[in-house]
Amino acid sequence: MTWLLPRLLMALAAVGLGFVVGVLVRAASGSEALSLGLGVLAGVAALLLVDAVRGNRLLNWLRGNQLDSAPRDTGLWGELGYRVERAMRDRDRALARGRVELDQFLSAIEASPNGVLMLDRQEQIVWCNRAAADHFALDPRRDLQQRITNLVRAPAFVAYLQAGRYAEPLVLGTGRGPGTLSIIVREYGEGMRLVLSLDVTERVRAEAMRRDFVANVSHEIRTPLTVLSGFIETLQALPLTPVERDRMLLLMAQQTQRMQTLVADLLTLAQLEGSPRPAPDRWVALDSLLARVAADAEALSAGRHALRLRPATGVELAGIESELLSAVANLVTNAVRYTPDGGEVELTWRLLEDGSGELAIVDTGLGIAREHIPRLTERFYRVDGSRSRETGGTGLGLSIVKHVMQRHGGELMIQSEVGRGSRFRLVFPAARVRQSGDVALGDEAAFAASAAAQ
The missing domain is CATH 1.10.287.130 (Signal transduction histidine kinase, dimerisation/phosphotransfer (DHp) domain)
Incomplete structure (x- = not known):
């Protein structure tokens, strides 16, 4: 207790001052009682004056912003100022650490794909992350302290929130299209609730x-x-x-x-x-592959269509021959099947400016309505089910083509108009396209040799 000794010394000094004042008063007035009273009063007044000055300095510091150090007086007030300052500095450091940890925690929640809404006892929004704002069409700043049921008015959500039975999640449409949310509510604190939302659109669709x-x-x-x-x-x-x-x-x-x-x-x-993605160093001669596709298409057409399916490309594609053959054959046979007698089917190849290649199959068939095009690559999806079965289709051909192109890093693009035919394009990335060498590789060499012998 370092403040005690200075405090005792100050008290002794006050006593000494009172004694001196008493002696002087007694010498001047000759009254012993008056000298005693004035001496005691002088000592107490001196002690109170020093305490008042030091206490006022400490109070002025406390009333301010406490950016400067506390008054460094000796004795009780100096010790009290030092202790208060240290406690405040410790509190500020703890608050700063708490803010940093809170910011890190909120940043982690913000990065989560799950939506998080914090509600108080009045169902007002205390905080929400961007995922929750997107799920419920909220503004993370403007909608704070707003009642959630005033902003999300879906009857199923309001009933679920107010029923208080949260054992099972609520599956709810987003209201912004075909999306679906899975919503879970958890209670915490005194009447506060945590609303967790997860976009399960892909899961539901799968x-x-x-x-x-x-x-x-x-x-x-x-x-x-x-x-x-x-x-x-x-x-x-x-x-x-x-x-x-x-x-x-x-x-x-x-x-x-x-x-x-x-x-x-x-x-x-x-x-x-x-299967894993095909290796980029296994090359397939496109011309020999197209020759096989053309032979099958000509047999299927039996002279009922005008076919132009043998372009001279001089190109090799990196990939698996059987898969590439399946993709191209599916498109060409579909074009033949769905093109009326006397119609035309053409296959073309061109190199694009970025080095990629495009294989296009164009027909003059019945065409496809625009609303069907986004769903054509779904399994078993048919524009006209009865006609597909009549022509021998399984409803899986375009799905196979899409998967083949995705595995080879390419893309299937479809353009069609009712009554004017269709155009199916296979776009291969530049890394999987090159000019043919002198010798064909693998199965293509054998096919080319047999074709030459015939």
Whole structure:
């Protein structure tokens, strides 16, 4: 207690001053009582005056902004000023650390893809991050201290928030399109609530696509199986002429082929989705690949269309030959199938300015309405289901093309107009396009050799 000794010394000085004053008064007046009273009064007054001056300095410092140091007096007031200043500095440092930690915590929440809303007891917004503002169409600054139910008026959300039963999350549309939110509320503190939101649009869409996929596969396989089952029962139960039997066997073979094609396409999709991206150093000769596609298309057309499918590109593409062949063949055969007799189908190749390459398949078929184009690459999506089945399509071809192009770093682009035909473009990145060398590689060399021998 360093302040005690100076305090005692100051008290002794006051006593000494009182004694001197008493002696002087007694010598002047001769009154012992008067000298005693004035001596005591002088000592006490001196002590109070010193305390008042030092205490006033400390109070003035406390009333200010405390940026300067506290008064450095000796004794009790100096010690009190030092202790108060140190406590305030410790408090300021603790507050600064708390602010830094809070800012770091809020920054972490801000970076989260989940929405976070903090509500007080009156359901007013205390704080929200950008994800929550986007989910609920809020302004993170302007809407603070606003009642959440005045801003988010979806009846399901208001009922969920006010019911107080938060064991199960609420699934709610965003109100800004087809988006879907999963909302969870947690209580904390005294009547305060935390509203957590997560955009589950992709999850819901994936689940819907999975259900549709299973339903479509079941339907696509059930149809030919039903036909086959009916034919088998007919063959077993009825005496048929050779002509009738041959006709039924032909139809059964067609349905069997349809199921085999469907299963093959499903396996191709599964392989595409589960395989790593093709290496960029395995080159495929485009001209020989297009020759194979053209041969199949000419057999399918049987002279009913004007086909121009053999451009001289002199180009090689980096990728897997079977996948590239599948993508191009799907587009060309679709063009032939959906183009009326007498129509034209053309395949062209061009190098773009940035070094990438574009393979385009153009037909003069019926065309596709604009609202269908964004969904054409979905599995089993058909613009006209009955016509697709008549032409032998499985509804998986364009989905296969899209996956092949994505795996090769390219893009499938579709342009179409009803009554004026369609244009499907395969754009390959520059890293996967080069001019052909002197010798073709792999399977393409064998195909080129057999074609030359013929």
